Structures are given as C-alpha cells and as structure tokens.
Amino acid sequence: MKPAPFEYYVPRSLDEALALLAEHGYDAKPLAGGQSLVPAMNFRLAQPAVLVDLNNLADLAGIMADGEGGLRIGAMTRQRAVERSPLVAQRAPLLAETLPYIAHPQIRNRGTVGGSLAHNDPAAELPAVALALDARMRVRKQDGERVVAASDFFLGIFTTALEPDELLTEIVFPPLPPRSGVAFEEMARRHGDYALVGCAARVTLAENGKVSDSRLVFFSVGDGPVQAVAAAKTLRGQRPGPAAMRASAEAASQEIDPPSDIHASADFRRHLAQVLARRALTRAVDRASALR
Amino acid sequence: MRAIGSSLPRGDAVGKVVGATPYSGDLSMPGMLHAVTLFARRPHARILALDLGEAGRVPGVVCILTAADVPHNRFGLNVPDQPVLCGPGDDEHASRVRFVGDKVAVVVAETVEAAERARALIRVEYEALPVVPNPVAARQTGAPVLHAAHPDNVLLHYRVRKGDTLAGFAQADVVVEGEYSVGGQEHAFLQPEAGLAWLDEEGRVAVACAGQWAHEEQEQIAHALRLPDERVRVIHPAIGGAFGGREDISVQIVLALAAQKTGRPVKMVWTREESIIGHHKRHPMTYRCRTGATRDGRLVAAEVELVSDCGAYASTSTKVLGNATIMAVGPYDIPHVSIDAYTVYTNNVPSGAFRGFGAPQSHFAAESQMNKLAAALGMDPVELRLKNALRDGSLQVTQAPMPAGVSMDHVIEQCAESIGWRRTAQGWQRPAAAQPDSPWLRRGIGFAAAFKNIGFSFGYREHCWATVEIHGGGDIDRVVVRCAGSDVGQGAHLAFQQIAAEALGIEAEKVEIVSADTATTPGSSGSASASRMTFMAGNAIRGAAEKALAMWRDEEDRPVIATYEFNPPATTPMDDMGRSTPNFTYGYVAEAVEAEIDTETGEVRVRRVVCADDVGRAVNPQQVTGQIEGAVVQAQGWATIENFVQRDGLVLTPHLSTYLIPTVRDIPDRVDSIIVEVPDPLGPFGARGMAEMPFIPFAPALTAALHDATGVWFDHLPLTPVRVLETLDEQA
Numbered sequence A: 001m002k003p004a005p006f007e008y009y010v011p012r013s014l015d016e017a018l019a020l021l022a023e024h025g026y027d028a029k030p031l032a033g034g035q036s037l038v039p040a041m042n043f044r045l046a047q048p049a050v051l052v053d054l055n056n057l058a059d060l061a062g063i064m065a066d067g068e069g070g071l072r073i074g075a076m077t078r079q080r081a082v083e084r085s086p087l088v089a090q091r092a093p094l095l096a097e098t099l100p101y102i103a104h105p106q107i108r109n110r111g112t113v114g115g116s117l118a119h120n121d122p123a124a125e126l127p128a129v130a131l132a133l134d135a136r137m138r139v140r141k142q143d144g145e146r147v148v149a150a151s152d153f154f155l156g157i158f159t160t161a162l163e164p165d166e167l168l169t170e171i172v173f174p175p176l177p178p179r180s181g182v183a184f185e186e187m188a189r190r191h192g193d194y195a196l197v198g199c200a201a202r203v204t205l206a207e208n209g210k211v212s213d214s215r216l217v218f219f220s221v222g223d224g225p226v227q228a229v230a231a232a233k234t235l236r237g238q239r240p241g242p243a244a245m246r247a248s249a250e251a252a253s254q255e256i257d258p259p260s261d262i263h264a265s266a267d268f269r270r271h272l273a274q275v276l277a278r279r280a281l282t283r284a285v286d287r288a289s290a291l292r
Numbered sequence B: 001m002r003a004i005g006s007s008l009p010r011g012d013a014v015g016k017v018v019g020a021t022p023y024s025g026d027l028s029m030p031g032m033l034h035a036v037t038l039f040a041r042r043p044h045a046r047i048l049a050l051d052l053g054e055a056g057r058v059p060g061v062v063c064i065l066t067a068a069d070v071p072h073n074r075f076g077l078n079v080p081d082q083p084v085l086c087g088p089g090d091d092e093h094a095s096r097v098r099f100v101g102d103k104v105a106v107v108v109a110e111t112v113e114a115a116e117r118a119r120a121l122i123r124v125e126y127e128a129l130p131v132v133p134n135p136v137a138a139r140q141t142g143a144p145v146l147h148a149a150h151p152d153n154v155l156l157h158y159r160v161r162k163g164d165t166l167a168g169f170a171q172a173d174v175v176v177e178g179e180y181s182v183g184g185q186e187h188a189f190l191q192p193e194a195g196l197a198w199l200d201e202e203g204r205v206a207v208a209c210a211g212q213w214a215h216e217e218q219e220q221i222a223h224a225l226r227l228p229d230e231r232v233r234v235i236h237p238a239i240g241g242a243f244g245g246r247e248d249i250s251v252q253i254v255l256a257l258a259a260q261k262t263g264r265p266v267k268m269v270w271t272r273e274e275s276i277i278g279h280h281k282r283h284p285m286t287y288r289c290r291t292g293a294t295r296d297g298r299l300v301a302a303e304v305e306l307v308s309d310c311g312a313y314a315s316t317s318t319k320v321l322g323n324a325t326i327m328a329v330g331p332y333d334i335p336h337v338s339i340d341a342y343t344v345y346t347n348n349v350p351s352g353a354f355r356g357f358g359a360p361q362s363h364f365a366a367e368s369q370m371n372k373l374a375a376a377l378g379m380d381p382v383e384l385r386l387k388n389a390l391r392d393g394s395l396q397v398t399q400a401p402m403p404a405g406v407s408m409d410h411v412i413e414q415c416a417e418s419i420g421w422r423r424t425a426q427g428w429q430r431p432a433a434a435q436p437d438s439p440w441l442r443r444g445i446g447f448a449a450a451f452k453n454i455g456f457s458f459g460y461r462e463h464c465w466a467t468v469e470i471h472g473g474g475d476i477d478r479v480v481v482r483c484a485g486s487d488v489g490q491g492a493h494l495a496f497q498q499i500a501a502e503a504l505g506i507e508a509e510k511v512e513i514v515s516a517d518t519a520t521t522p523g524s525s526g527s528a529s530a531s532r533m534t535f536m537a538g539n540a541i542r543g544a545a546e547k548a549l550a551m552w553r554d555e556e557d558r559p560v561i562a563t564y565e566f567n568p569p570a571t572t573p574m575d576d577m578g579r580s581t582p583n584f585t586y587g588y589v590a591e592a593v594e595a596e597i598d599t600e601t602g603e604v605r606v607r608r609v610v611c612a613d614d615v616g617r618a619v620n621p622q623q624v625t626g627q628i629e630g631a632v633v634q635a636q637g638w639a640t641i642e643n644f645v646q647r648d649g650l651v652l653t654p655h656l657s658t659y660l661i662p663t664v665r666d667i668p669d670r671v672d673s674i675i676v677e678v679p680d681p682l683g684p685f686g687a688r689g690m691a692e693m694p695f696i697p698f699a700p701a702l703t704a705a706l707h708d709a710t711g712v713w714f715d716h717l718p719l720t721p722v723r724v725l726e727t728l729d730e731q732a
Helices: A014-027 A037-042 A079-083 A086-091 A093-101 A105-110 A113-119 A125-132 A229-235 A242-255 A266-290 B013-018 B112-121 B165-171 B214-225 B252-262 B272-278 B317-326 B359-377 B381-388 B408-419 B492-504 B533-554 B621-641 B698-710 B721-731
Strands: A007-009 A028-031 A050-053 A063-066 A070-074 A136-141 A144-149 A154-156 A167-173 A180-187 A197-205 A211-219 B033-039 B045-051 B061-065 B103-109 B123-128 B154-162 B174-182 B194-199 B205-209 B232-235 B266-269 B285-293 B299-311 B336-345 B422-424 B427-429 B441-453 B464-472 B476-483 B511-515 B560-566 B586-598 B604-614 B670-676
Touching (some): A014 A028, A014 A167, A063 A086, A070 A086, A070 A113, A079 A093, A086 A093, A093 A180, A093 A197, A113 A125, A113 A167, A125 A154, A125 A180, A125 A211, A180 A266, A211 A229, A211 A266, A229 A242, A242 A266, A266 B721, B033 B252, B033 B272, B045 B103, B061 B112, B103 B112, B103 B252, B154 B317, B165 B285, B165 B336, B174 B359, B205 B214, B205 B252, B214 B252, B252 B266, B285 B359, B299 B317, B317 B336, B359 B381, B359 B441, B381 B427, B408 B441, B408 B586, B408 B604, B408 B670, B464 B492, B464 B533, B476 B492, B476 B533, B492 B511, B492 B533, B533 B560, B604 B621, B604 B698, B621 B670
Parallel strands (some): A007 A050, B033 B266, B476 B511, B604 B670
Antiparallel strands (some): A070 A167, A136 A144, A136 A167, A180 A197, B033 B103, B061 B103, B154 B336, B174 B285, B194 B205, B194 B266, B422 B427, B441 B586, B586 B604
C-alpha cells in the first residue's frame, strides 16, 4: 500500500524543525530513519498530515565522550554507527551488545537511536537499555530545553513524555558506577524479528562482593520497557551466587504481566523471562566480578 | 566438449536479479481491465443471496462475475469437486462455501481501486454452517457432510496388505510403537498468484500466468468455459517459484472468463494474504505405527495407520495419499506390512502438492520408527538401515519389485561416512557431537534416509513431448527445442538446453528453448513436479534430438524437424490389497544433521547438514547443489519455524509476519551437498529426478539429532520452542 497524502518539509536547521513542529502540533510527525513510521504510514496505521524530515540535521548525529566515562549520542545517529563505535563499546558496552539484535543490518543502517526511543515500541530493545543505564533524554522545543530521565520518559505503548512540539535531540548515558557489569538477552522466533521476550541487566557490586545495586528491564512483555523493581531489590545486599540469581529471575518473571499472541503464550513468555533474566544477571555479575 | 556435467550459468539469471524479467504480474496491455476476487473468508456457510446492485453502480466497474456466469462450475486437478465461484442457485454443491479461500465473485473494472471499492459493496447473505475443523471431527457420526458423494467425509481409503503381519510380529524380538503428527506448510513462493488474459489474434482466450503445467491448465479452463481445448491458450512467462503450489488453478479460469465476457485484456494479482488463504498447503498428517524386528536387526513386520487432512477440496489429495502409503514404512524391505491410509475432507484450506508430495510426512514417521528401533535394539541407526535397505528386486509394499538402479545402501554409506560415522569391527558407529560449554546447550547428530518416486504414479498415463529443429547448412548453426515443460525457477530450461546440446554434440549456446505456450509447444510435457521434469523432458528432448540428427545426416532438407513422445514404463493403480506397480523409477537420498538445542528456551539450531543425493547424473552440478540447499532450508522451515495455524477453519497466520519462514540467519550454518551418480537405467544420460529428495529425510534426521543430544524423542512437528520444552518436560 501507499501512504495517505501528507505535506513534507525538510528543515535545514534545528530551529526550523522546531518551528514547524510548533506550527503543526499534533498534525506533524518528525521523520528520523523511517524504519517504523514509513511502514506504519504505508499500512495507513499512521496518517500524519505533515512530515518533518530530520535527515538533513547533521548536528543531531554523532557520538561523543561525556566527562569521565559518560557518553552522548545525537538522536539522529544511525544504529549501525553506534554498533560499530569503539567509544560505545568502551563506555556503554550494554548498548554495543544490544545493537546486533535490532532487526537486520539494512534496518540499522537507516534506523536512528532517537527514533527508536521516541517511538517506544513495546518490543524495541533500545528503550529497555536506556532505562537500564539511567539514560537522560535531552529534549528541545522552540523556546526551551529540558532533560528527562529515562524513568520518566517512557509512558506507555508508543507513548513518551515528548510533547508534539518537542524533539528528542540527544541521549546522555552516564558512566556506570565502579564494579558494574551489564548483559543483554533476547529470544525471537526468528532472528531479527521482534523478541518474544528480552531483557537488559545491570549489576553493581560493593567492595565486599555483595550486590549493592541492580537493574532488570524487560521488553516485549508489556506497554514499553518494564522494570522488575522488586526482583532487582531481592538481590541487593546478597552474595550473587546461582541460587540468588535464580530467585531474583524467578521473582522477576512473576512481577511482569506478559501478553499472549500467535507466537507465544503469556505463560511461555514468563518462562522465557525467567531463563533470560537468570542468564543476563549471571553474565552481568561475572563481568562486574572481573572488575573487582 | 560435454554439455552435461558442467555448471553452465543460467541464461535467465541476470534479468531476474536486476528486475528486468517480466513475471505475469508485470504484464500489461492497452485497454486492460483489472480484476479483484471476493473471497468468502468464512470456513463453512451457505450463500442465500447475493446483491450486486450497489457494487455494479460504482463508476469504472465493467462486470461482476458470479457462479451464474460460469458455464461449468466445477474444477479440480484430479477430482472436479471445487466450484469456480460459489453462489446461490440450484446447484447445491456451488451454493456452499467450504473454506475461507472459496471465491464468491470477481469484480472487473477500469482500475484496481474501482474494483476494490465495488468488492466492498457486494452484499452476500450467508447462513453459517457448523465447521469441520479436523479429520477426527470429520469422521465422527453426525458430522456435517462436506461433499455429497462422500457421506463419511473420507475422500479415499488405501489399504495395503503384504504378507501376514500377525505372523510377522510373532517373529519380532523387539516391537516399537509410535504416534506422529506433522503440520501443514505454505509454499511462500516469491511471486503471489497473478495473470493476464485476453483474446488473441486467432480469437483464442489466452492466459499468461504462473503455473506448473500449461496443458493441464488449458484443459481445466476449457472444461469450465465449455470450450474446445484449442480455443484456450496458456502461456507461462517467468515463474517466481512453485514447489507444487501452482499445480492447482488459482486465477486462470476466472481471468479467462473475464476476458471472454468483456472482450478486453484483464489482469489480476493476488495479495500475499490472498495467496496464503487462496492456495492449497502441504497435508497435515497423523500416524500410528508399529514396527517389529528380530534381535539381529532384521525388519519383519510393520503396521501403519495414517490420516491426512484433505481440506475442503480434493486437489491432489488422492495422489499424495498414494505416495504417503507406499512410503509409510520408509525405504526398507519388510516382508509383512499392513497399511491403512485415509484422506478426509474438512473445512480447512485444501491440502495438495508440495515438494515431496506425501513423502516427507511418511518418512518422518517411518524414519523416526527406525531411529527408535535402533535405540531399542542397541544398534547403530546406520547399521540398522543398511541391513534392511531396499535393493534391486526388493518387493515394495505393493508387492511389485523395485525398478532397477536402486542405490539406497550406497547413498546411506556415503552420507554416513561424510559426517564421521566409522566402520568398526562391530559395525557402523555414530560420531559423538562436541558439546558446548553452556550447560543448557546440547548437541547431537542424527541420520535418516528416504526414497521418492520420479514421475506420476499408479497408472497415470505419463508422457512428454518435444520437438527439435536443426538449422544450418553443412554444420549445425542453431537448434530450436520446443518443449512445454515449465521453468518454475528450478532451472529446467537450462537442463533442457544442456541435454539437447549433449545429444547433438554441439555447444549449449546454440540451443534455444521455446517453452510453456500451448500454441507453440507441440504437446503436453506434464507438470513441473514429482521430480520428473529433467527425467521426462530430458528423455523426450534426447529422443527428438537423436531423430533430428539422423534426418540431418540422411536428408538434404533444411531445417530438419523431429518430434518425439517419451513414454516411460506403465504403472498400475493399487487393488484392494494395495497390489500395484506404483512407479517406474525412484530417487534415493540420505541426510545427517548436527543440531543444537537450548534445553531452557526450546530453541533448535541446525549447525550442519550433510545430504547425499543420488541424482543419477548431474546435468548441471551447480543447479543440483542449489536444489539440495534450497530443499534443506525449506525442510528446516517445515520442521522448526513454519507453523500454519488454522482454528475452526480460520487461518490465523495469513501474513508473512505471522507465518514465519527462515531467513538467511536461521538456516543451517553449513550444508554439504554430496552428489551421488549411480545412473538410472531409464534416465536421460542416466539422470534421475532430484528436486524433492533432499527435503524428505531432513525432519527425522533432525529429531534423531535432538534425541542424541537429549535422550528425548520429538514426534510432532513443527518443533516450536514451546513444544520442544513441553516434550522435554514430559520425558524428563
């Protein structure tokens, strides 16, 4: 199919883009990599009256070091660039580990980091990773800027804290605390398809080797990235042996409320969540322990 | 210079890769109209009334075809039990829809948009009827009768009795029992159904479409339109894959009718969803098996009951059932055999031809039985197979001797050795798979073998025509081969070219193929199916070429033209004991699979496949390897990821986002194609058919590998992760 008719703008500056968004409000949709929006338009699931194409805004793309161990990624940075960046591998290994799971190389060549985060598909990997890493979203509008924490950014299915006149311009990944390890797991019926279940884990160890902090974020199990808060808490203060991790993973799988569809039942997703969470936590702990 | 045995490049490759080759959906003509189909989209209902009023008034609509417009409203490849269009009227048969893809009307309009708009305005009044969701429900007393001629909904029952199974099982030291089930499969060829029909310069109704057998389509169109065959012309332009999925009529009859009615060219292209609900699938089947052997591994008796879901219409179900029957105990010599096979009407999408044609289903059951028997006997599975493999002269289950040229043992040995089986003093020994570090990952190696008929079976009068024209003076400048056989993407026409060149002793570039147009190719070639095209057309072309060459030497006239009809040895239908000469020749294949299973998530990964396929003579080795790799991947899809789900007659997987097929990242890490060349005494230059064979043993070889990895048998396909986990849990 072909999309419904729409007006199309190619702003040459961020200010111009923000002005267009301010002018058209809810009628407008920013176009980043187009890997979700364009198919949705072709199926007429989305029918924006105005498209604001961000692809000429070179300033919005780029990967930069941020202070001691942090990272800043422009919203229009292609996913493939993030995947291949040595700086990302060094400063945000969770991102580097996750990127190859996102669809296929052809899609990552076009798809952007900001586009995926702003779209907030419940089956998308990047929102879960952003939440696991306590990312901060830099958001601009015509007469202002604000920074939104990941935990306040993802509000529900395809919904974020962005107002229609706002644009996500940059994502800041703060440095991980010392003795932290991360890991990512997902399972799909077919490589590159939406995951049946996926999860991102982050574990920080205290000097005595016990868990001081942990984070477990699932995707494809709810309305967006789903943090298993209670399950992560059960690990805190524990020595991270196999039993503790199994218990935490088990608790996590009970904490989520996954959907059923043609590819997997809720029960099966719950089972997978427990298996993947245990594996991710185990790997994260191994990595954290290696840093002690 | 030998034309046969060299991997000449495909003449059609570049055009297809760059998108220049026109497929039937790409064709256009001046003044062309567009047609769309109104599908019933309900599994079982009576059509009480049809109101075209509002639809007919949509600007641009030229006509709307309904059941009343079809002169002879029945068609079918083997049994004419399917209405072309379903609608209210005196014909009780056509007044009912029996599956979601039954067609109710075809709207013909100046534009696709107008046709679609009108289609949405057609009012159909249905009376819902109780749905027959599967063969078990269909055979219960009181089940709705789907076809009046079959009050028990059983379209066909085959009964085979060879020897005396009671006496046979009495000799058995070990008896293995098993129940198996396999799912349907969507062909998912690249090109959805499409066609263009017009009245040609001779006033014939011409249809350009993607099919597998131009002359049969011509006959079925003529039958439905009540025209003499020669008033209908069928042309196959480039075809985007078939796999059996184009054996049945899709758009052909209604397009011919629309062109006849409007006098203008009419084109129709199905969407992927229409394709998936509109054409037949591989047969889902269930099996109950008993197999007995003596302690030293000699098979003495086998008993099989199998039931296939025919779906709403016969399609090729009777023929598939025949194949499934004679392969129900695998490629082994067993003195006492009893088989009962049923194909049963339901309200599901019809089942029909799909690469392997009943052989993959039956070999899954038969080879799983062999693997279990080997385990029960404490015997290596290759050892057990070699002890019992069919040989020249072995009696088939139909009590006819195997045709000469049986290479089953040879193929089994080659395959086994290639993946590391060792011959020891105690016999053959399976290699151990190297185990990965992760405790939840287990690897194993499994084995299976198969045989499959080449050509049509059970008394069908199998034949193939070809004409060869030699042009030139003293030397041969140019050769034109006319043969109707369709190149459905498998490279048949290159094989035709190489065989003609070989027979004439010239370079293949000098040979031009004229094909798949009933107006320009002399007679039927039969279908591009049953692994028969190279075998049948090869023999016909070789015969015509040799005849033409003799004329070229003896006569002055130029060009010389010779026509030849190849007729293989006759076959016979089964009698009430299953006695028959079912086939004139077979192909033989063995496969070993190394697989990895994640025992916590149920994921199965195929690491390596070794396929040894006796092709008799590889006309073009690269094409043969392509067929082996393609078949293995398609079989892997059927066994693991592909899951055609129907519930109460509704298709729950009508898109390629819900019906998943493997991508390049899901296929085996490695496929080793071993081309075995034991000449077929009847084959052209010794060539056998081969296109289906590598599909057949894959699934049982995979489940054998999973058993080697886990000690658990997996008897039901597809191996979805949840089913794998449940099976592990049950047998833990």
